[in-house]
Amino acid sequence: xxDVPTRRITAFADRSFASPADKAxxxxxxxxxxxxxxxxxxxxxxxxxxxLGFPLATDVCRAALGGERVALWLGPDEWLVIAPxxxxxxxxxxxxSALAGVPHxxxxxxxxxxxxxxxxxxxxxxxxxxxxxxxxxxxxxxGMCTRTILAKAEVVLWxxxxxxxxxxxxxxxxxxxxxxLEEARTEFK
Amino acid sequence: MLIINCPICGPRPEIEFRYGGEAHVxxxxxxxxxxxxxxxxxxxxxxxxxxxxxxxxxxAHGCGxxxxxxxxxxxxxxxxxxxxxxxKPDVAALLKDQAR
Ligand SMILES: [Zn+2]
Numbered sequence: 001x002x003d004v005p006t007r008r009i010t011a012f013a014d015r016s017f018a019s020p021a022d023k024a025x026x027x028x029x030x031x032x033x034x035x036x037x038x039x040x041x042x043x044x045x046x047x048x049x050x051x052l053g054f055p056l057a058t059d060v061c062r063a064a065l066g067g068e069r070v071a072l073w074l075g076p077d078e079w080l081v082i083a084p085x086x087x088x089x090x091x092x093x094x095x096x097s098a099l100a101g102v103p104h105x106x107x108x109x110x111x112x113x114x115x116x117x118x119x120x121x122x123x124x125x126x127x128x129x130x131x132x133x134x135x136x137x138x139x140x141x142x143g144m145c146t147r148t149i150l151a152k153a154e155v156v157l158w159x160x161x162x163x164x165x166x167x168x169x170x171x172x173x174x175x176x177x178x179x180x181l182e183e184a185r186t187e188f189k
Numbered sequence: 190m191l192i193i194n195c196p197i198c199g200p201r202p203e204i205e206f207r208y209g210g211e212a213h214v215x216x217x218x219x220x221x222x223x224x225x226x227x228x229x230x231x232x233x234x235x236x237x238x239x240x241x242x243x244x245x246x247x248x249a250h251g252c253g254x255x256x257x258x259x260x261x262x263x264x265x266x267x268x269x270x271x272x273x274x275x276x277k278p279d280v281a282a283l284l285k286d287q288a289r
Contacts, residue, residue, distance in 0.1 A: 060198060060252075075252035076197055132190055132202035149204055149250050 008032070011114045011174035024122040024188035027181050030115030030166060034088035036081040036095060037074075040104035044077075047102050051094035052081065061146045063158055072145040072158055080156060080168070085110070113156075114174040118181065119164035122188060127157070127165060129184035137162060151180050191265065195248045196256045196272045209245030211235045212257040213277060239263060241280055246270070259283075 012029045019027075038048060038056065045056035054066035057073040064071045069091075072080040083091050088110050095106055118127060124135035130151035133140060145158035153176055156168040169177050191203040217223060217231060236242070242262050247255045259268040259280055269283055 075254060078253060132204060146198070147251055147253070149202075154250050 011171050012178060015175075015178060017178075019182070019185070019189065021185040021188035023120070025118060025120040025126045025185050027178065027185070028117045028119075030117050032085040033110065033115060034083045034085055034091055035108070035110045035113055035168075036083075036092060037107045037109050038071075038079045038081060038095065038099070038104065039077055039106075040099070040102060041077055043102045044099065044104050045079075047099055047104075048079075048081075048095060051091065051098035056081075061144050063143050063145045070158075072156060074145075074147050074156065080109075082115075082168075112170060113168045114171050116167045116169075116174075116178065116181070117160075117164065118167060119161070121163055122185070123163050123165055126181060126184045127167075130180055131155075131157065133157075135159075150177060153177050153180075193246065193258070193267060194270045195251060195254075196270050197252045197254055198248060201248065201251055205248060205250040207247045207249040209247050209255060212243040212245045241268065243277060245273070 010029060010032065017027045017029065038044065045058050048071075049055040052066065052069060052071065054064055054071075056071045056079045057064040060073065062073050069081065069083040069087075072082070074080055081091075081095070088108070092106070092108055099106060127150065128135055131148055133146070133148055140159055142159050142161055145156065147154065147156050149155070150157075150167070150169070153169055153173040155173075155177065158166045158168075160166050167177070192200045193203050193206050194200050214231070214235075217227070220228065239262060242260050244258055244260060245255055246258050247253070255273045256270055257273060257275070258270045259278065260266065261268065268280060268287070269278055271278055
C-alpha cells in the first residue's frame with residue numbers, strides 16, 4: 001500500500017519575516033486557523049450565536065469578537081469566521097447544527113486562506129502601498145474589517161489595534177502578498 | 190482615483206467595483222409568447238445614451254453586492270447610487286440640488 005506522509009506545510013514555510021525594517025513595521029504569519037464562510041439572511045447572525053457564543057456583526061464592515069473567535073462582516077449576508085485551528089471540526093459541526101433550521105451556506109475555508117499580521121507604527125503606511133482605502137483611524141477605526149484590494153490580490157483587512165492589522169488572502173496569493181509587503185517596507189531597512 | 194459610493198459600504202475606490210451593464214432592464218412577462226425580435230431587443234438592445242445612464246455596478250472586492258448608479262457617460266460623473274430593487278431616483282431634482 002502506498003504510504004503517504006501527511007504534513008501541513010504553510011504557504012510561508014521557507015520564508016523568514018525577520019527584517020531590519022521590523023522597527024517600522026513587522027510582518028508575521030498568523031497561526032493556522034479554522035475558518036468558515038457563513039452566508040444567509042437576517043435570521044443567520046443571531047442563530048449562529050448559539051454555536052459561536054456571540055452573534056455575527058450586522059454593522060457594516062465590523063468585526064464581532066468573542067474569546068479567541070472572530071466573525072468578520074464581509075457583506076450584508078456574508079461573514080468570515082476565524083477560530084483556533086483545533087476548533088475546525090467542533091465549531092464546524094456546531095455551526096451546521098445551529099443553522100440547520102434557517103436557509104444558509106456554511107463552507108469550511110480553513111485551508112483556502114492564509115493570515116498575515118502587519119503591525120508597527122508604519123503598518124497602515126505600508127498597506128497603503130497597495131490598498132487604496134483611507135486607513136486613517138477616523139476612516140478605518142479599530143474593529144473595522146472589509147474585503148478590499150492589495151495591489152493585484154483580493155484581501156480581507158481587519159484592524160486589530162491602532163497600529164496592527166490582520167490580513168487574510170487566498171493561500172495561492174500568499175507569497176505574492178508577502179513579497180509585495182516585503183518590498184513596500186524596503187525603505188525602512 | 191474615482192470614488193464610487195456603495196449604498197452599503199459608503200465611498201470606496203473604483204478598483205473595488207465591476208460594471209454590470211444597464212439597470213432596470215425588466216424581463217417581460219410571458220416570454221413564451223414573444224416573437225424573436227422582441228426577445229432579441231430585450232437581450233441585446235440598450236439605450237446607450239450620451240449623458241445620464243442608469244446602470245448596475247457590483248462592489249466585487251467589497252461587500253459583493255450589486256447596486257444601481259446614475260452616471261454621466263460624458264463626464265464619468267456619478268450623480269447618485271442606490272440599492273438594487275429601489276425605484277429610479279428623480280435625477281432632475283438631484284441635479285438641481287447639486288447645481289446649487
Ligand atoms: Zn459595498
